[in-house]
Amino acid sequence: MQATNILILILGLGVLAFFLGRGRSLALAKPLGGIRQLHSLPSYYGMHAALWCALPSLFLLCVWMLFDDSLINRLVLDSVAAEIAPNDTASYNLLINKISNLADGILPRKGESAALVAAADHLVSLRIISSWSLTAVLLTLSSLGLLWGWSRISASFRARPVVEKVMQNILLGCACLAIFTTLGIVLSVLFESIQFFRSVPIFDFVFGLEWSPQTAIREDQVGSSGSFGAVPLFVGTLLVSAVAMVVAVPVGLMSAIYLAEYASKTVRTYAKPALEILAGIPTVVYGFFAALTVAPFLRDLGASFGLSVSSESALAAGGVMGVMIIPFISSLADDVITAVPQSMRDGSLAMGATKSETVRRVIIPAALPGIVGGVMLAISRAIGETMIVVMAAGMAAKLTANPLESVTTVTVQIVTLLTGDQEFDSPKTLAAFALGLMLFTVTLLLNIFALHIVKKYREQYD
Amino acid sequence: MTQLASADKKKRANTAKPTAMKSLEVEGHEATVGKVFTDNPKMTMRNVNVYYDDKQAIHDVSIDIAKNEVIAMIGPSGCGKSTFLRSLNRMNDTVDICRVEGDILMDGENLYAPKLDVVELRARVGMVFQKPNPFPKSIYENVAYGPKIHGLADTRVDLDEIVENSLRKASLWEEVKERLHQGGTGLSGGQQQRLCIARAIAVSPEVILMDEPCSALDPIATAKIEELIEELSENFTIAIVTHSMQQAARVSHRTAYFHLGKLIEVNPTEQVFTMPEHPLTEAYITGRFG
Amino acid sequence: MTESINHLEKIKNSLSRRNRAEKRFRWYGRTAIFIGLAAVLVLFTDIVNKGHGAFRITYIELEVTYDQDRIGVNNLTDPKELTRGNWEALSKTALRTEFPNVSGRSDKRRLNNLLSSGAGFDLKDRLVANPHLLGRKESIWILADDDIDTYFKSWLAGDAYAARLSSKQVQWIEGLHQQDKIRLQFNSNLFTRGDSREPEQAGIRGAVMGSLLTLILTLLLSFPIGVSAAIYLEEFAPRNRWTDFIEVNINNLAAVPSIIFGLLGLAIFINFFHVPRSVPIVGGLVLTLMTLPTIIITSRAAIKSVPPSIREAALGMGASKYQTVLHHVLPLSLPGMLTGAIIGMAQALGESAPLLMIGMVAFIVDIPGGFSDPATVLPVQIFLWADSPERAFIEKTSAAIMILLSFLIVMNTVAVWLRKRLERRW
Incomplete structure (x- = not known):
């Protein structure tokens, strides 16, 4: 049965x-x-x-x-x-x-x-x-x-207390699922990573400059032992994220400021949800857009200026990722800006400060912790973003800081190493878990820190 | 009545003698009794109406504020005294639904004229709020804020001097000179309010508006602020909205009584509290409502 | 007094500079909003531009003879015999009758390439459904090959793309067009079929079913668990370290990259518990863990918005805590929770990265019928098609994106409507 x-x-x-x-x-x-x-x-x-x-x-x-x-x-x-x-x-x-x-x-x-x-x-x-x-x-x-x-x-x-006790324990169990999930994540990436670090020393992994995970089938083949130096991946991830932040932070922040401080009610009611649409679009759509529209456009644009832009440039992937993150930053920034008490604005305006002076010299400094927290969450998001880079960034691990070139990222490599039919215990698949461990650790630290800052900031004005 | 339509009236107001204004300017004014007008006005308000959307908050208020006087505005809560005060430096502009009609002039210049820059106006008419609202910056930066944005100090030394002078005038210097670069929010409530006053006088305004400056403070801090107001009145014209009749009696030269958005009576403070002209004023100061 | 006049002079001098700065700042803001809105507009226009063509596809009208001898099938009800039949012959013969002058191997091959390589099987299905056609002739519209489709559409639009066609094929198409024997029809295959290597045969039905099955499982698991967790944390949890720890975990999980959940699914569900790969069960489990934080957080907000006075009223009547929650708090906060659930589901519907890890990226032709059939989901289908080299797949991908986006728009509209409709102001 x-x-x-x-x-x-x-x-x-x-x-x-x-x-x-x-x-x-x-x-x-x-x-x-x-x-x-x-x-x-x-x-x-x-x-x-x-x-x-x-x-x-x-x-x-x-x-x-x-x-x-x-x-x-x-x-x-x-x-x-x-x-x-x-x-x-x-x-x-x-x-x-x-x-x-x-x-x-x-x-x-x-x-x-x-x-x-x-x-x-x-x-x-x-x-x-x-x-x-x-x-x-x-x-x-x-x-x-x-x-x-x-x-x-x-x-x-006394049936009621007994039933209620049981119910409450079931509820508690549901709440604890979050802990089990975290635990599950930690255990799954940790165990496989430890296995990986048995064959590849952790030092070589974290500081190695060469990434070519193709392990040969026969012992005597050229480059039979794949090299697992993850630095090019880290650099690539940082490069793409940096491009994304360069797009998202100014645009997101300025639109939040404009919507919160300047825009009329009508503009706010229409522009805000319209911007939030960007947050609801699946990442695979952004990936398609980046790979088939933005990347060729940038390549042709670069060619017309005599620049050689790779058709899988970090600029295209990062730029589109930045667009995706705009609403994320703007809604977080909007939250913290509106949390700044009106009395601050009044105080500054009553001194004869213009609106922009008030924003730049009083509101932004007051909201800075919250904004920094929001930007950190956004960075964590950019680092962990997968589909856009899988579709629009390259596969080859190149150690470069030039956004016009093609780079690869941690998430791209995780996907490449784990899709396709590999043996589960080969260093190749284990390397993906080691990358996952790095990704999880970094984003976890960023998140905890950022959430802590934002929470502290909220408490300040509550 | 729009600001533009009253342009010709403004001209007359400039040329005519203040005493003549009473009969010429103000129609349907029988509601306000007492000495509404002065010979030496710093600010002149004529037929001022303030609306929030369709709701009228201020009805046809006309009054003069004399140079270097302290005028207190009293009245039951919700009578519009704060709204009126905020329209004197156009702080009501920040409220989208608020509309001001009538003439508000300072030294004969219409404050609501389209070409007038509100930045300049607010530098000339400072304001202190009900709740102390120091910026989340250091004490020094709080006071230096105004001079910095207006470009009043050419050198660091000038700025230091302005900050010190302002803090001295606000009788705060002795208390904070050792910790100028610590956060302004770390001060006590009374000190914070004096910091806000120092911040306001750092740009040498001509008029200071105070919107219930002591309502969030304890009696000792209140006494200090009141003392300060008296000292400041030597150099500044001060309009203070207060909830406390005793405070009005202690600090002001003239007192204006507002009731449901209308200005009922303006008279020298002593007279208002000893023999009010209007029965509503009398009812209020004898505590029949509050 | 001189000091103040001096100040006034300085302020007046600074005014024009400061007002310029003010204006500039305002323009920065407007530009930022404009960039954001332009991005939305460009994205949608681009997708619609690329994808609207996919809803129509090229058909060619041919005379088909259902010749029993050529097919080599006697009994149309015997599936074994059906698989052995030479169905290609039907379409090939039909082409040969239309273009009797074509000779030579390569020309014949080019001629055969006019039709979709699945055309023979389409004819088989038609014959099986209408057995009386056996031995008869009929004139019928047959699906064209994707290269023909691409060419024909671009040719109609006035910008012919013939890179993948020979000049003969172009001539044939023009000939067909003069006789009105080639035309665009509604592309029903897109909605009724599973994936295929041939762009003209490929449809999203399989992916949509896969998404549906996965989402049903996700909803069934994550909504009750999420709401229970929210109720516990808001109503029953003591304020202690353990509760704080749960909260930190939930907030963190909401920000963990989705690909990490894929690693979790691969290591725990597939490798440890041996759940089969590529099936909606494992997809649903992974997406459940992923959407749980969202649902818990929105449900908690909904519970928080129920004023304490309601709880006090119920407790004051002698109701137990549990009764208070069940009878009063839960019904009042349900709209908010439902909104949160829909938003969570929309998130899950658009998610693809973790599903790549657990094998839902396989090429699957069959339409899944249950939770344990191999399946893929709509966003992953989009990813697969976007990766395919055939030019016709660009159009298909964009069309699939349009469909995915319309699902998401519907879900979000429902969420907004629900919130507006059922929202209570306290």
């Missing part, structure tokens, strides 16, 4: 338990003189029974689903004949795939060795056993839970 069916069955049992529990409490209340005599409302007794019925089963289902596959695979492999038994991870995965494809009938059985066919049959039977035993166990568990929850119902039983 499929997991979804089992899930529906458990939930159905839960609903049944709810009505049974509610019914029992109502029946108990009747001779006592109505539901006023019960400690809690009847629906709480129903909820109590339902929780007992569904929760343990759901928990068991999750655990089972998580370990089911690997356990079955292990059992199958233990039983296969010695001549095809795997001796390393790669052949292990290959064998598992083959057996499971045989079992599913994707691969024809004809022509395969008897040992493999036997293993496939074994797999099929194990799967059937697993699924039936799971159903049986879960149904028993649910029924027992139902019975327990149902039997505990009495007029004096």
Whole structure:
């Protein structure tokens, strides 16, 4: 039986338990003189029974689903004949795939060795056993839970606090998911990175000047050992981000100032949402725009001035990325500028300062921490932006500070290394996780710092 | 009435003798009683109306402010005294929906004339606000702000001198001379307000408007500010809006009583508080409403 | 007094300079707004310009004979026999009858290239659906090859692009055009088919279905979890370090680059839990983790906007905390939460980077029918098409972008409408 069916069955049992529990409490209340005599409302007794019925089963289902596959695979492999038994991870995965494809009938059985066919049959039977035993166990568990929850119902039983406690713990669990996600990110990039740093020293990775991750298939090929010096990637990322910031910061900041301090109400109501459209456009669209419109345009423009602009220039990718970040900066800046109290403006204007003097000498200095925080968040965004650079920046790692040339970035390399069919444990794919670790660390530090500054700033004027 | 349409009136106001103005200029003015006009006006207001959108906040107010006098504006909350004060240096311009009609003149010059630069006006008519609002900069920078933006000091030494003089005039110098370069927001409320006064007088305005300058302060700080106002009146013309009748009685030479957007009575302070002419004034100062 | 007159003089002198600076500053602001708005305009115009052509595609009218012998199929209901049939022969013969004078191998090949390489299979589908046609003749509009399509459209627009055609092919097309046997029709393939290597055969149906399945899963998971987390943090959480830590985590996750979530999905879901690659399940899980912070943050704002007086009223009646939340706070903040959910979904719909990591970038022809079928999503389809060398794919990509953007516009409009409609002022 499929997991979804089992899930529906458990939930159905839960609903049944709810009505049974509610019914029992109502029946108990009747001779006592109505539901006023019960400690809690009847629906709480129903909820109590339902929780007992569904929760343990759901928990068991999750655990089972998580370990089911690997356990079955292990059992199958233990039983296969010695001549095809795997001796390393790669052949292990290959064998598992083959057996499971045989079992599913994707691969024809004809022509395969008897040992493999036997293993496939074994797999099929194990799967059937697993699924039936799971159903049986879960149904028993649910029924027992139902019975327990149902039997505990009495007029004096305090169902509401119990149910509320459970509910609150479920809510807490949902809130903690954020922590688990962070933990998951840290663990996943950290483990693979550590594995990577076993084959490539961390010092070579962080300070190496050459990036060519192509590891050769044969030992004797030229450049057989790929070099993993990530400095060109860092420089490329910084270059693209710098171009983006050069576009986004002045435009975003000035439009925020204009909208907050100068624009009439009508202009504000139309111009602000119109600018926010830029924030809602998917990055893949920007990437397409950068690669097919902006980059050729810049190349031709450069050619007419006698400049050679690469058709995958950092300028095109960074410029379009800057456009994408404009609304991000302008809305953050707008927030912090409007948070500056009106009394500051009044004080300055009453001295005879012009509006621009007020903005430049009073409002911007007062809002500076908030603005800096916003810009840092924007930088973190630019560093982590993927699609635009994947589509519009280059692949070749070049160590240059010239925005007219083609550079590659950390995110581009992560994507290139991980798409395509590679073995998971090769240094190439592991390198992507090491890059991910760098990316995560840098953006995390930027974010924490920036959010801290912005928070402090908000508190100042609250 | 628009500003342009009143241009010819302005001409007459300049040539005619102030005393003659009473009969010539002001029609339907029976609402205001007392000594509304002076022989020596620094600022002249005639038939001033202020609107917020369609709501009229000030009704047909005419009054003179004499040179080097301290005039107090009192009245129940919401009577429009702050609105009136803010229209004297055109701070109401910052409120989009606010509209000012009538003539407001300083030394015979219409403040609402289209070619008048509001920057220059505000340098001549300074303002101190209800809540102390020092900029989040150092004490020195706060005071130096005005001279800097207006280009009043040619050298650093000049600027230092202006800052010191202004702080001395605001009786703050002795308290802050050791920490001029620390943040202005670190001062106490009363010190902050005196810093704001120092900031205002650093550009040597001719008139200082004070909008309930002591309402956020404790009694001791208030006493200091009041003392200061008296000293300042030697050099400046001061218009002060206040919520406290005692304060008006203590610091001002003349007192104007506003009621629901109308100017009811203007008289020498002593007279207002001892024998008010208008029954509404009397009702207010005897505490029948407030 | 002299001091003040001296000052006044200085102020007057500075006025013109300062007013110029003021004007300049104002123009900087206007320029910034203009740049932003111009970017929106240029982007949209560019996409529409490039993409509007894709909604029509070139068809050629030919006389087709459904000759049983040429196809080599007797039983139209037997799928095995159908796959063995020589369907190409149908379209090739039809072309040969239209242009009887063409001879020589290369010319014949060029002639065959007039039609889409899938044309034979289209005819097969038509025959299977209408078995009575077997052995008969009919005049029918057949899909042209993408190069022909590109040429024909550019030729109609007056700027012929013939780089990929031979002069003979150009002649043939002109001949067809004189007989009114070539024309543009609504491109229904774009909406009804999955991906294909042939631009004229490729459609977005598969990607749209993939996006839909992924989003359904994302919504089903992230909305309840996000709202629960928000309720806990706003209503139940004690103010302590643990709560602060949760909050820091949420705010941070909202700013973590999306590609990192892709790495998480690859390492945890695919490598550790062995969820298959390329399927909407794993895509939905990754996007859930990604949109959760957005939903939690907007839901919390919605809960915060419910005034405490409502809670106090309910608690004062003797309701438990839980009842207060369920009966009063939750219904009042639901509009805000829904708005947040839609915005989160719009974000998820446009997201592609993390999905590249978990294999949703594969070339998939079949239209996915369930959560565990290999699928791709609309933005990734756009990425794939943008990467394809065929010129006709530029048009297709832009059209797909137009469709994606219209979905997003609809979602955001609904969100704005919902907020306006259900917003309550306290």
